[in-house]
Amino acid sequence: MTDAKRVETMKAVRKLMLALATTLTLTAHAQHDPGTPAAVAAKVALRGDANGVRIPEMRVVRRNDILMVQADLANIGNTDRTIFYRFRWLDNIGSQVGDGESWKQMSLLGQAQQTVKSVAPSSVVTDFRLEMNVESR
Amino acid sequence: MSRLITSALLLCATLGLSACETLSSPVVRLDRQVNYGDAKSVELVTNEFGSTDLQMIAEKMVGSLLETGIFQGRPTVTISTVKNKTSEYIDTTNVMNSIQTTLVKSGKVRFVRSITEMQQGVDELQRQNQSGLYKQTSTAKIGKMTAAKYTLEGELTSIVKQNASTKDVFYKFTLKMIDVEEGSIEWQDEKEIRKTSKR
Numbered sequence: 001m002t003d004a005k006r007v008e009t010m011k012a013v014r015k016l017m018l019a020l021a022t023t024l025t026l027t028a029h030a031q032h033d034p035g036t037p038a039a040v041a042a043k044v045a046l047r048g049d050a051n052g053v054r055i056p057e058m059r060v061v062r063r064n065d066i067l068m069v070q071a072d073l074a075n076i077g078n079t080d081r082t083i084f085y086r087f088r089w090l091d092n093i094g095s096q097v098g099d100g101e102s103w104k105q106m107s108l109l110g111q112a113q114q115t116v117k118s119v120a121p122s123s124v125v126t127d128f129r130l131e132m133n134v135e136s137r
Numbered sequence: 138m139s140r141l142i143t144s145a146l147l148l149c150a151t152l153g154l155s156a157c158e159t160l161s162s163p164v165v166r167l168d169r170q171v172n173y174g175d176a177k178s179v180e181l182v183t184n185e186f187g188s189t190d191l192q193m194i195a196e197k198m199v200g201s202l203l204e205t206g207i208f209q210g211r212p213t214v215t216i217s218t219v220k221n222k223t224s225e226y227i228d229t230t231n232v233m234n235s236i237q238t239t240l241v242k243s244g245k246v247r248f249v250r251s252i253t254e255m256q257q258g259v260d261e262l263q264r265q266n267q268s269g270l271y272k273q274t275s276t277a278k279i280g281k282m283t284a285a286k287y288t289l290e291g292e293l294t295s296i297v298k299q300n301a302s303t304k305d306v307f308y309k310f311t312l313k314m315i316d317v318e319e320g321s322i323e324w325q326d327e328k329e330i331r332k333t334s335k336r
Binding site for chain 1: 159160162163164176177178179181189192193196199200201203204205206209239242243244245
């Protein structure tokens with residue numbers, strides 16, 4: 001192989017390695033859908049990829065001294081998705097309140113939106129996280 | 138250069154392998170002979186009434202009760218009958234125990250002994266007052282129990298449909314809170330669950 005060809009090959013391999021390393025890094029972390037606002041994403045503990053499911057809005061209200069949360073889940077793809085979700089309730093210092101909710105399974109049709117809601121188990125709850133994972137098929 | 142190509146190929150292989158790994162979902166599964174599973178996982182063993190249904194019903198009912206604000210002033214409540222109108226054997230006291238536990242922990246309501254629990258309370262009072270073994274100043278006095286202002290009554294029904302390939306079971310749990318004195322229904326809610334399986 002001539003020197004020029006060797007240099008070209010090395011450049012191509014370096015580019016490939018850089019691209020692969022970048023992709024590997026990105027896939028290692030859970031990816032929120034770009035349509036999920038940052039403020040909402042901060043309250044979502046997503047396991048794995050969003051797989052086309054975004055959370056365009058979350059509504060939090062304190063009524064009768066109890067925190068209530070509603071989250072809209074939107075499937076922007078055409079494939080139906082199976083979602084597992086639950087809410088985790090936290091007090092003012094971030095400690096979990098209660099033993100935790102059970103996981104719920106939900107089917108979200110392609111191009112559909114559904115609202116999930118939950119009510120905190122006691123008045124000491126001041127914060128929450130929505131834990132969820134979206135099956136890829 | 139061959140070292141560079143080898144590294145590139147190794148990176149490709151790693152990426153390929155990591156792309157094949159899919160995240161597991163929180164579903165009951167058996168990896169070895171005996172396993173401690175997650176009590177909060179979704180149970181998909183059969184389409185009969187299961188732990189996940191119990192948990193979903195309890196959480197929905199408790200959430201609905203707490204958000205209405207009906208428990209202003211910490212009223213007293215007791216559990217009445219919860220009928221199982223399905224064709225399965227389901228211990229409905231399990232569901233009511235879960236609801237009662239969460240409500241008691243919320244501190245918003247006071248539960249008093251239910252009809253099924255009364256005998257134990259009466260036995261204890263009689264033991265303290267009539268056995269002659271206890272100091273009178275330390276015994277719980279008879280006739281001082283607090284009566285329930287509300288009772289919780291409910292029922293669980295199901296609709297089962299099946300064809301050659303599919304079995305669909307639809308459960309509906311209805312819970313009511315009734316004012317004992319007035320007989321009025323002050324709160325009511327229901328939880329619907331559909332479970333579908335291949336035959």
